[in-house]
Amino acid sequence: MSMISTSGLTKNFKSYKKAPGFMGSLRALYKRDYITKTAVNSFDLTIQKGEIVGLLGPNGAGKTTLMKMFTGIIVPSNGDIKIAGYVPAERDKTFRKKIALVMGQKSQLWWDIPAMDSFLLLQKFYEVPDADFKARVEQMSELLDVKDLLHVHVRKLSLGERMKMELMASLLHNPEVIFLDEPTIGLDLVAQENIRQFIKEYHRQNNTTIILTSHYMADVHALCKRLVLILQGKKGFDGPIEEFEQILGREKSVSFSFSESIHDYTDFFENFSPEWNADFTKVDLRIPMEALREISGKVINKFPVIEFNTEKMPIERVMKTLMEKPELALGNSSSGEQTHVL
Amino acid sequence: MSFEKNFPKWWQTIKISWSNYTAYRMNFFLQIIGPALVFFFVKYNLWSSIYDGDAHMTIKGYNLDQMITYHIWSMIVGLVAQGMSALNLAEDIRMGRISSYLIYPIDFWEYHTAGFIAFETLQLFISALTITVIAVFGFLPDITFTSLIFGFTYCVYVSLFWFILQYLTGIIGFWLEETWILRVILSILTAFLSGAIIPLELYPEWLVTLLNYTPFPYLTFYPIKMFMGEIGFFPKGYLMLGAWMVILLFLNKWIWKKGIRMYTAAGM
Numbered sequence: 001m002s003m004i005s006t007s008g009l010t011k012n013f014k015s016y017k018k019a020p021g022f023m024g025s026l027r028a029l030y031k032r033d034y035i036t037k038t039a040v041n042s043f044d045l046t047i048q049k050g051e052i053v054g055l056l057g058p059n060g061a062g063k064t065t066l067m068k069m070f071t072g073i074i075v076p077s078n079g080d081i082k083i084a085g086y087v088p089a090e091r092d093k094t095f096r097k098k099i100a101l102v103m104g105q106k107s108q109l110w111w112d113i114p115a116m117d118s119f120l121l122l123q124k125f126y127e128v129p130d131a132d133f134k135a136r137v138e139q140m141s142e143l144l145d146v147k148d149l150l151h152v153h154v155r156k157l158s159l160g161e162r163m164k165m166e167l168m169a170s171l172l173h174n175p176e177v178i179f180l181d182e183p184t185i186g187l188d189l190v191a192q193e194n195i196r197q198f199i200k201e202y203h204r205q206n207n208t209t210i211i212l213t214s215h216y217m218a219d220v221h222a223l224c225k226r227l228v229l230i231l232q233g234k235k236g237f238d239g240p241i242e243e244f245e246q247i248l249g250r251e252k253s254v255s256f257s258f259s260e261s262i263h264d265y266t267d268f269f270e271n272f273s274p275e276w277n278a279d280f281t282k283v284d285l286r287i288p289m290e291a292l293r294e295i296s297g298k299v300i301n302k303f304p305v306i307e308f309n310t311e312k313m314p315i316e317r318v319m320k321t322l323m324e325k326p327e328l329a330l331g332n333s334s335s336g337e338q339t340h341v342l
Numbered sequence: 343m344s345f346e347k348n349f350p351k352w353w354q355t356i357k358i359s360w361s362n363y364t365a366y367r368m369n370f371f372l373q374i375i376g377p378a379l380v381f382f383f384v385k386y387n388l389w390s391s392i393y394d395g396d397a398h399m400t401i402k403g404y405n406l407d408q409m410i411t412y413h414i415w416s417m418i419v420g421l422v423a424q425g426m427s428a429l430n431l432a433e434d435i436r437m438g439r440i441s442s443y444l445i446y447p448i449d450f451w452e453y454h455t456a457g458f459i460a461f462e463t464l465q466l467f468i469s470a471l472t473i474t475v476i477a478v479f480g481f482l483p484d485i486t487f488t489s490l491i492f493g494f495t496y497c498v499y500v501s502l503f504w505f506i507l508q509y510l511t512g513i514i515g516f517w518l519e520e521t522w523i524l525r526v527i528l529s530i531l532t533a534f535l536s537g538a539i540i541p542l543e544l545y546p547e548w549l550v551t552l553l554n555y556t557p558f559p560y561l562t563f564y565p566i567k568m569f570m571g572e573i574g575f576f577p578k579g580y581l582m583l584g585a586w587m588v589i590l591l592f593l594n595k596w597i598w599k600k601g602i603r604m605y606t607a608a609g610m
Contacts (some may be wrong), residue, residue, distance in 0.1 A: 013606060068441075068607050071444075071445055072444065072445070073441050073444045073445065073605070073607045074605060074606060074607055075602070075603050091444065093447045096445060096446065096447040097447045099445070100445075101445050103441075106438075106441075108442045110358060110362060112361070112362055112365035112366075113358065113361045113362065113365070117358060117361065118358075120354060121354045121355060121358050122446070123354075124350045124351045124353075124354040124355075125351055125354075125446050125447055125448045126446075126447060127347070127350075127351075127447075
C-alpha cells in the first residue's frame with residue numbers, strides 16, 4: 001500500500017488587487033478585483049512506505065502549498081489526497097499522530113521555556129508512553145549531541161541548536177510520515193551536515209517515509225533516491241536522482257586547468273560547449289558520457305593539464321537550468337503520468 | 343475522549359502556559375494590574391469632581407464613598423473576569439502561526455482553553471492579592487466572606503464568557519486582517535453598558551430593562567453588587583450568561599469550520 005497518494009490535487013488562492021495608497025484602500029472597500037492564482041495544478045504523486053523523496057522547485061513553485069495540503073493545514077480546492085489511509089484535511093487526531101512537520105523557517109518550540117519542557121508537553125499531546133519518550137530523547141540527543149542543551153531556554157540557543165531541537169520535537173512520537181520543509185535553511189556547513197547525517201541515520205533505523213524540500217542540493221544529493229520536481233504548480237519530473245541528472249542530456253561537466261594559456265588551440269574544444277576563463281588557462285566542458293574517457297584522455301595527453309574535475313553535484317546545474325527555463329521540463333507534460341521528461 | 347486520556351494533555355498545557363506567562367514576571371504583573379489601576383484612577387477623578395468633595399451629596403443612592411467602593415469592586419471584577427489570553431488569535435491567524443496547532447493532536451480550542459485556565463488562576467491570585475492590599479488600607483470596610491465567595495465564583499463564570507467572546511473576535515481574523523478595532527468597539531461598549539463607568543441605577547429604567555436581556559449588566563454591574571453584599575447567589579445571571587455562552591459557542595464552531603477552509607497558513 002502506498003503511504004502517500006494524490007490525484008488531480010489542485011489548490012487555487014484567491015486574493016484581491018489593491019491599488020497603492022489610501023485611495024486604493026478605499027476603492028478596494030467597494031470594488032475588489034480578485035485574482036485567482038493556481039499554486040498547485042492537478043498534481044499526481046504516489047510514494048511508498050519508507051521512501052525519502054526530495055521535492056524540488058524554485059520559490060513560489062508550490063512546494064510549501066503541497067506540504068500544507070499533505071499535513072492538513074490547508075484544504076485542497078480540488079482532487080484527492082490520502083496519507084497513511086487518511087484524508088489530511090479532515091484532520092483526524094489519529095492522522096495527526098502519524099505525521100510530523102519540521103519547518104526550517106518557523107519555530108514550533110515555545111520560545112521562553114527550555115526545549116525539554118516543550119518535549120514533555122508534546123509527549124502528552126501525542127500520548128507517548130514514558131519509557132518510549134525517555135528512550136527517544138536519550139537516543140536522539142546523543143545522536144545530535146545536544147544533551148547539555150535540553151534544559152536551556154530555547155531563545156538562548158543558536159539557530160543550528162534550535163533546529164536540532166525542532167527535529168527532536170517532531171520525532172518524539174515516532175511518526176510514520178515526516179515532512180521536512182527546508183530543515184537546513186540558514187545553517188552553517190557543519191550544522192547542515194549534522195542534520196543530514198541525523199536524518200539519514202534516523203531513516204535507516206526507523207524506515208520512516210520522508211518528504212524533503214530544500215534549496216541545498218547537497219541535502220537532496222545526500223538523502224534522496226527519488227526526486228519530484230514542481231514547476232509553476234505542475235509536476236516537471238518524478239524519478240530516480242540519476243535520471244534527473246541526465247534530463248538535459250547524457251553529458252558530464254568537466255573542467256580542466258592548464259599551466260599556460262592555450263588560446264591558440266581552442267578549436268579542439270569547440271564541440272563541447274567550452275566556457276573559458278579570461279586568460280584561457282581554465283575551461284569547463286560538457287562531454288557526452290560515452291566519450292568521457294576518450295576525450296579526457298586526449299586533453300590530458302595533448303595539453304599541459306595541471307588539474308581536472310568532474311562536477312560533484314550535477315543536479316545543481318540541472319536545477320539551475322530548469323529554473324531558468326521551466327519549459328524544458330514542462331514542455332509536453334500533459335499526460336500527468338509517471339516520469340515524463342522533456 | 344475519556345477524561346483520563348485527556349487530562350495529562352490539559353494539565354501539561356496549563357503548566358506550560360504558567361511558565362510562559364511568568365517567564366517575564368514583572369511584565370506580566372504590570373500588564374494585568376496597570377490598565378486596571380489607570381482605569382480606576384480615571385474614574386476616581388471623574389466621580390470626585392462630579393461630587394465636588396461633598397460627602398453628603400447622593401446620586402441615586404450613592405454618596406461619594408459608596409461610589410468609590412463601587413469602582414474599587416469594578417476594578418476587582420475587571421481583574422478577575424476580563425481575561426486577555428485569547429487576544430492575539432487574529433494576529434496568529436494572519437501570520438500563519440496557528441499552523442503548528444493544526445498539526446498537533448490537540449485541538450486549537452483545547453490548547454487555548456487550557457491557556458485560559460492557566461491565565462485565570464494567575465489572575466485570581468493577583469486579584470486576591472489586590473483585595474488584600476486594598477482591604478488592609480481600610481478602603482473596603484463592608485467586606486464579608488460570603489460576598490467574596492459569591493463574587494469570585496460568579497466572576498470566574500464571567501471570565502469564561504469573556505474568553506469565549508474573545509475567541510470569537512479572534513477567529514474572525516480568518517476574514518478580517520486585523521480585528522483590534524472590533525475589540526476596541528467591544529470594550530468601549532462594555533465599559534458603558536455593563537456599568538463599569540456609571541452604575542446602572544443612573545440609567546433610565548427602559549434602558550436597564552433592555553440591557554438586562556443583553557450580557558452586559560451581568561459582566562460588571564451585578565458582580566459588583568455581589569461583592570458589595572447587595573445580591574447573594576444569582577441564578578438569573580448564571581442563566582442569562584449561560585444562554586449567551588451557548589449561542590457564542592455555536593457561532594465559534596461555525597466560524598471555525600468556515601474559516602479553516604479559507605486559512606492559507608501565510609508565511610509558512
